[in-house]
Amino acid sequence: MRSPDVIAVRRTPLKPLLAKELRGILNGRALWTMLLIMCPIVGFSFFQAISLYGEASASASDQAALASGLSPLDGILVPTFGAFYVTVTLLFPFVAIRALGREKETGTLRLLVQLPYRTSTLIVAKAAAIAGAWLIALIPAISALLFWRLLGGHLHALETLNLLLGHLLYGLLIGAVALFAAAITESSATAAIVTLAVTIGSWILDFALAGQPGLAEWVSRLSLTQTLRPFEQGLFSLGLVLGGLATIVGLAELATLWLHPGVPPRAKLVRSLVCAAITGALVLLVAQLRITIDVTEDRRNSFPAADQRALAALREPLVITVHLAPEDPRYVDLRRNVLSKLERVLPNVTIHLVASQSFIGRSSDDSYGEIEYAYAGRTDKSRSTSHREILPLLYGLARVPPPTPIAGEDYPGYPLVTNAALVLPWFFGALPLLIALAWWWSRRAPRTGLPTCQGGES
């Protein structure tokens, strides 16, 4: 027997804890079941995307204008990862909850919290295991990308990485919600209900409230699904990434506060309120960051390069007054085609939305539909939602000549007509089989140098 001493505060290795957490997820059925379900869902979406992209490509083969509209980001990546997103939304919570839920249900948590790790370290290890599980869950979608390349498809590195980053952020958000739910509830089933209420509630917010004016519009922005939108549009938004990370860290901190059974519930509640307030303030703060980068190859979120340079040189404040209701399709067009691009390129731009009521009741108002631009003491009006009309108007206000277009910057488009015959056998047969084999392999007993005999249970 070993001599007893009070444990000195020492550095306990993290590696065994991380390995245990990852094995905990790999040992369960949830991850493997999700992977097996994900294969046909992602595979079928990918197959359909290739088919539709091929049909569009066939008609664009001899027309450059049509070909330039064929981007793999819209045609292949977003639909394929859309299927991945659906599966992650509905099934990933069950994988993430397992990281903590099983230990709570079986009482093993009482052993875990006695180990020489900080509670926050335990949660970080679990979050790392959840991130590892998300990476494993990515296998079907990544195999789709490899398939696309093998078929001769084009992938733009920045667009693809940005989309992956968006899905990583979304996956970690789901994981953090699940971890927090597992920390505050006593059973995995209850944690699953709480997490699905958040994820499916996000969908409802998205469908029911998006585009609605006022408070409904603000509430719809709380949807987790909104996190993905800019990434799918090829935008890297620093504020969104930092806001997402702050939310993930905040949820992980809340899970840490609720993990230890020895802390009185009142103390947990008070600390949680403080943590939620700090997290909320941080999210609001980083939401003010308006740094976004257009990472698309076709520069869809930016004006032509010559205009970008000319507009970036305008230093005076630009004030835009829009007489449109937010749910008016013209306002949606204007925001997408002009306003959001101006916000990114101009150093000082302010947008006032004057009509806040429903556009249906405004039809008799003569000024409804007008957009007023004020720059350097001069004003002008327009009803157009196209940058081709609005940019010359702005150059006129700024008294600068319109820039000469830069030749050779047109996006060529990447049409591809290909035979996707092997896609379905891969996603419906070979890949599930490989996953099943990996599942079996992960459950093998390791070799051990410890004394062991063949035998059974007593």
Added chain:
Amino acid sequence: MVREVVALDLVVEHAPPLLRVTGLTKRYGEQKALAAVSFSVHSGEVLGLIGPNGAGKTTLLEALAGLVPVEAGELMWRGAPSRSAERREIMFYLPDGLRPWEDELVVRVLTFFATVHGRTQREVAETVNAVGLALVLRKRVHTLSKGFAQRLMLALALLTPQPLLLMDEPFDGFDLRQTRDVMGLVRRVASSGRTLVLAIHQLADAERVCDRFVLLADGAVRGTGTLEELRAQTKLLSASLEDIFLALT
């Protein structure tokens, strides 16, 4: 089993207690689970928390380990106050009937605990031999019988370095012969210098393995001391622990 009662009495008389518990109180709603529980634990002894089911033994152990918040009470470790968050540095609590990480292989659970606590492969092998786990190392925890699950928990406790071990019903799931073996192991652990607090509801088992006793009923301490001291308190000079318990509760 050799019991060095006389030597231990000398130690108890002169050394300050390893752990002193004063006024520990815990309520679940209106029900009082622990009613101002006070007692001491001395270094190197095996202390039995004795009481029927529902007496508050498990709550007391979890409160000592800092795993259950309490309304009142104080713990002094070697004469200094011990905060709840610091308990894991001085004591390790082994819950009753637990199958830790039940989807994991036994060998992996042992290796995890050993690595975390800086134990060598040789020490793990010694522990495996000491508790008789070699047969089931490559089995998953959920497939173990109750006896082997209990051995695994014992092995985990032996791999921890804390000077005080709190064990809830450590003999549950063992047959007569196995119980005697585990009692022998418990005595060897105590003779190596570790201190053990065992919650036991089988009074005959407690009488055979413990040096001193804390008798609990309805969350309150009804008596403390060695068997001889309890006999003297109750004036039942040749009584068994069972007779004494019935007399005091």
